[in-house]
Amino acid sequence: MQDVAAPYDYARREVREPSALGTDLYGPTYAALDLGTNNCRLLVARATHEGFRVIDAFSRIIRLGEGITSSGRLGEPAIARAIEVLRICRDKMRNRGVTRARLIATEACRQAQNGEAFLDRVREEVGLSLEIVDRETEAMLAAIGCTPLVDPDAGGAILFDIGGGSSEIASLGRPRATRRGPPEPAMQGWTSLPVGVVTLAERHGGISVTREIFEAMVDEAAHHIAPFASEQRKHRINGHLLGTSGTVTTIAGVHLGLKRYDRRRVDGCWMMDDEVTEVMERLLAMSYDERVCNACIGAERADLVLAGCAILEAIRRAFPSARLRVADRGLREGMLVQMMRADGVWREAGTS
Template identity: 45%
Template sequence: MNMVQQPPSANIRQPAGIAPRPPAMHRRFMRAPLYAAIDLGTHNCRLLIARAGEHGLRVIDSFSRAVRLGEGLHHSGQLADAAMERTLTALQACVARMGLYDLHGHRAIATEACRRAANGMEFIGRVLHETGLDISVISAREEAELALAACTSLLQGGRAGTSRGLLFDIGGGSTEIAWARIDREAGRHDLSGYVSLPVGIMTLAERHGADIFTDQGYHGVVSEISDVLRGFDDVHCIAREIARQNVMLLGTSGTVTTLASLALGQDRYDRASIDGSALSVPRALSMIDTLRAGGLEGLVRNPIIGAERARYILPGCAIFEAIVTTWPMPEVTVADRGLRDGLLLRMIGDRRRQAAPATAPPSFSLYNRLEHQVSP
């Protein structure tokens, strides 16, 4: 009988109570530095703590709270006192959680609510004074870049033959649309153009109120947004590329992930089965019709939506419907990732470039740094 000779280590048993050492590659990633990213949006405050993993980010901890920072902003032009207090409490929780880890670096950003509010920068100063957290108010362009960066692996892993990516991010106060050129051979993508629509789930909910639950009100919003999108299409000829089957459509937001979860019949949201999944557009539109027919009470009773989000799901659906009817495609790739992921990948990528020898070519294994030159 031929017997395979085992290496000496194969016959060594671990003492009781001591776990076996992980493989060398896993140990390397376990030792990788930790980073934290905070995304302060118009509706949510989110924290993500992660390190570089074998196939992207290895998430260590996360936090998310609906703070509704932009509540009342549409009518007053100011951040409301109650909204700022809720947000400060959430940010203090983020800082406390970050303090539990030995972080190599962190970055915190704020988006549309702080960009638009007359007292937005005053609030940012108050956050620094009370929490020590230095928050950068980023531009709409950087929002689009970070959303694209977060979806790098999805863009690179898309259907062969597509060289264009159309990404949309439905936020609380604005919606970002990014038009990208994909170069899979080089392992990169470039931002060709973007548009930031001053409408999100909170702004539409406040502007239209109960009207969004009527046929006339809902379709009026869809039509209004579609008009703006057609102007963007005229500049970039997106519909022409779609006709050539040359475009990958990606959606990242709570609206899109919720529709994907409902389409899968989930009783409880499961990120692992949502991120990177393909959502049939006809199926999604049918789901929207069902949600609209159930009214506000039906949305409150839905376990995936619930009372806290019931007012905001139809405004998000109206934005989604405007996008997928302006640019009709059979499916949208769903991304349960966002600006935090993009920030973390950017920090990891910056560290790798700083550590690499000057003569070494740039690595695009985790993060593709976007070109800041907008190409035609």
């Protein structure tokens, strides 16, 4: 599930053969990098008339925020892992001829006492300049990236992004159609929870998770969700859940019985409420070793997946819905859309 993803079309949600790439691409080559608490992810893309096509992708779990809950600082082993992976991303961008990029850091760098010092070191050693974005920006970028998956026949969606150090939730209305390019989000409200899979697992434990531990994690997440859920109930949202993160893509992969993670089957797939429950019950019943051996979880997520499930369960209880749509997309796609829109690439395509 890690390292390299196949090229894919953002608008059509389908993987293209390498021979088919480039036939209708135009404009600059863009890159979007998201350095999170748990993962470092990169996309390189070029515009198409409907959206963009990813021509290179990279993702690796680095656990940058490991131990930050207790120390308040980024540890040296985590920094070394991040710098190694950022060098790989830098080389990929150079090899692809990237001319326009946005590189962001999220909760781990927001929270760490040495977050800015770490980014200074990245500039000196790797030659990349990352910006620390606030939680509102993170929520908006996820909304931009995931809006094409909002069911246009529904009243909207509750979008959630379960991260390593924080989790964002946004209330979305019906997407606003555009003449060219992807639809625009109609964000009606948002919140950020100061909990993610890494922080919850470090506080409660992620290797041996009993029902009692799981419910304690659910209660902690629910406490942070409650004020936002109370406010959003006034709007009587008649929509569906829309989830982006390793937690929901893992749950979808387990539900589909994938022998190997396949983005084509996961991104955009629907799960009914009872199907989500069934998968989470299966995960709770698994031992740590069984989670490690599952092809859609593996050793890198085995101690984090139940913390993610607990946050998801708190969201489901706050926003009951018959359907969940799974998104293998989010911040990076949002950054790409935002840059391309700012550059007028689809406006130019419409007048050419």
